[in-house]
Amino acid sequence: MRYEENNKRSKGLGVGVRRVIAYVVLAFVSILCLFWFYLLFVNATRSHGELTTGFTPIPSTHLLENWKNLLTKSTQPIWSGMFNSFIIAALSAVLCTYFSTMTAYAIHAYDFKLKKFMFSFILMIMMIPTQVTALGFLQLVSRMKLEDSFIPLIVPSIAAPATFFYMKQYMESTLPLSLVEAARIDGSGEFRTFNTIVFPLMKPAIAVQLIFAFVTSWNNYFTPALILHDEKKKTLPILIAQLRSADWMKFDMGQVYIMIAFSIFPVIIVYLFLSKFIVQGVALGSVKG
Secondary structure, eight states, rough: OOHHHHHHHHHHHHHHHHHHHHHHHHHHHHHHHHHHHHHHHHTTSSSHHHHHHHHOOOOSHHHHHHHHHHTTTOOOOOOHHHHHHHHHHHHHHHHOOOOOOOOHHHHHHOOOHHHHHHHHHHHHHSOOGGGGGGHHHHHHHTTTTTTTOSSSHGGGGGGHHHHHHHHHHHHHHHHHHHHHHHHHHHHHHHHHHHHHHHHHHHHHHHHHHHHHHHHHHHHHOOOHHHOOOOOOOOOOHHHHHHTTTTTTTTOHHHHHHHHHHHHHHHHHHHHHHHHHHHHHHHHHHHOOO
């Protein structure tokens, strides 16, 4: 009896120690991740002269001054850049997630001869870097006269092999084919089955991919810089790069940091809005388990 009690106590202490270590490690990683956001906020509150003196963890008092200088002294169309980035990122994220989920559903639910080949082919495309196809893509955009248009930045996002692969793997663990077959027996059409049964079941994975797709499109500089030339149609990453490359007489690090901080807020808002679906999905999975 004493041996069993001692064994239980030792196991309890071991679990407690592991839990404390896990909490310490998670707290350290969280602080390490959030530190850079705090550093960005601190730098956004400092003037150009203060930024040249070096690092300090204490915020300054030039936040509103930097923001005022960005709006008045800078020639960058900040608000139109914010609007352009949001439209491109939002539409790209929605189209990418929806059609990638539909493609994953087709590969998961249907049986056809080229099923394995199509799956391997899509994964093979995922290995091709964007820079390799940039020249051909730019020539195609020029021939279609779509320069200074958002269409080449939104429509190609439909083909997203990485998103497809994630959704396919998630479907294999959460979407039983018997549910799809039952819907077909009840007379549900394929699009209705996908939109009313499959798509709602994928909410946690969809929320994750919406966040990833939105952030990827929001931070994309390479492709928009090749296509967008009109100042009123440029996105925030292009405007930030232009602000950083200004001549030394007009260069102001305070404006650069306040603009970077300004560009991060929509991403944080999107994450806060979609994170509840991720939490609900995790909670539902734990209840099922």
